[in-house]
Amino acid sequence: xxxxxxxxxxNIFNEALLNKxxxxxxxxxISLAILIITVRLVKLFKKFLRxxxxxxxxxxxxxxxxxxxxxxxxxxxxGFFVAQSLGVDAxxxxxxxxxxxxxxxxxxxxxxxxxxxxxxxxxxxPFKVGDYIIENTHSNEGTVVEIGLIYTKLNTFDNKTVIxxxxxxxxxxxxxxTHTPFRMIELIFDIAxxxxxxxxxxVIEKIIREDEAVLQEKPVLIAMDSLDSSSVxxxxxxxxxxxxxxxxxxxxxxxxxxxxxxxxxxxxxxxVVVHEAK
Numbered sequence: 008x009x010x011x012x013x014x015x016x017x018n019i020f021n022e023a024l025l026n027k028x029x030x031x032x033x034x035x036x037i038s039l040a041i042l043i044i045t046v047r048l049v050k051l052f053k054k055f056l057r058x059x060x061x062x063x064x065x066x067x068x069x070x071x072x073x074x075x076x077x078x079x080x081x082x083x084x085x086g087f088f089v090a091q092s093l094g095v096d097a098x099x100x101x102x103x104x105x106x107x108x109x110x111x112x113x114x115x116x117x118x119x120x121x122x123x124x125x126x127x128x129x130x131x132x133p134f135k136v137g138d139y140i141i142e143n144t145h146s147n148e149g150t151v152v153e154i155g156l157i158y159t160k161l162n163t164f165d166n167k168t169v170i171x172x173x174x175x176x177x178x179x180x181x182x183x184x185t186h187t188p189f190r191m192i193e194l195i196f197d198i199a200x201x202x203x204x205x206x207x208x209x210v211i212e213k214i215i216r217e218d219e220a221v222l223q224e225k226p227v228l229i230a231m232d233s234l235d236s237s238s239v240x241x242x243x244x245x246x247x248x249x250x251x252x253x254x255x256x257x258x259x260x261x262x263x264x265x266x267x268x269x270x271x272x273x274x275x276x277x278x279v280v281v282h283e284a285k
Contacts, residue, residue: 038089045088049081067136067154069129075156121157124177128154134183139249141182147171164253189222189246192256196263197238199273204231204239207272211243214262220251221259238275 060070134140141148147169149161161169198207212229225246232242247255
């Protein structure tokens with residue numbers, strides 16, 4: 008079949024040129040085959056590494072970072088082999104990579120900073136996969152699901168994925184909420200100046216003490232927070248386990264509102280008094 012095609016085109020093109028075209032075409036086909044096979048092998052190798060790291064009980068963040076780093080190295084090798092199959096001299100490839108490395112390095116300074124930030128995060132471990140963190144620079148927060156080569160992914164409470172550069176995280180103030188097994192909830196309630204303050208304290212404390220999620224071995228504080236222009240602010244502080252923080256916060260606030268209403272304790276709201284000129 009190839010001889011028939013070659014004979015057909017030999018009537019149109021010069022034989023030497025035709026040989027070069029067929030040679031180049033053959034190399035391109037071989038290169039494509041090598042590319043497809045090696046890319047699939049790299050994917051299988053990365054999958055194998057993930058399982059191996061999991062069996063070794065390696066930290067998820069470190070495992071993900073290493074898999075990403077090794078994957079990048081493998082793809083660079085794939086590109087090297089493909090270039091060689093196309094007939095490019097190995098010394099030329101190395102020289103090209105060396106000269107291009109400086110240019111690319113200057114162009115991707117931000118990415119290099121992110122890689123360095125990822126390394127610092129994995130070494131110093133201010134947080135790990137599974138921790139709930141709050142990044143104060145841009146007020147991002149969520150559960151860490153992946154620490155990658157360049158980015159860290161957070162899953163927010165409303166099931167959104169936030170992708171943060173590692174360089175930013177490494178140089179930001181971060182609150183690791185799950186560093187300890189419990190967390191303090193602070194709720195402030197407004198009551199009218201005419202209301203019975205001591206009764207309000209008793210009602211609020213009773214609701215908190217009776218809630219099963221509240222850690223009773225931890226201190227519970229009920230105190231006057233401030234005297235506002237139209238209300239007395241009553242502050243309550245108590246502790247719960249991390250996983251109970253959000254539902255308990257909403258539940259206690261709701262129960263206190265109904266309990267204050269039942270006991271005739273007024274919750275004031277902003278009012279505007281308009282005087283009619285005569």
